[in-house]
Amino acid sequence: MSPVGEAQGAAARKVRQLFRRGPWEALATALIGIGVVMLCQPFLLELYTYSFVTILAGTVLFAIVSKFPD
Numbered sequence: 001m002s003p004v005g006e007a008q009g010a011a012a013r014k015v016r017q018l019f020r021r022g023p024w025e026a027l028a029t030a031l032i033g034i035g036v037v038m039l040c041q042p043f044l045l046e047l048y049t050y051s052f053v054t055i056l057a058g059t060v061l062f063a064i065v066s067k068f069p070d
Helices: 003-018 021-040 045-049 051-065
Strands: none
Touching (some): 021 045
């Protein structure tokens, strides 16, 4: 195999590792959980204010990530 082909293969492996579903789903789930905690806490109005945006971002991320390969 030529050096160019080996470099392309290594780059493709790195991209596949970066876009695996597992770690991204965990991040999206954690983001949704953080948003729920922000929604339920009674101390800081700023956290409550951004809780919906946080939950929405986690949900959108989860919907996108669910299309990634295992």
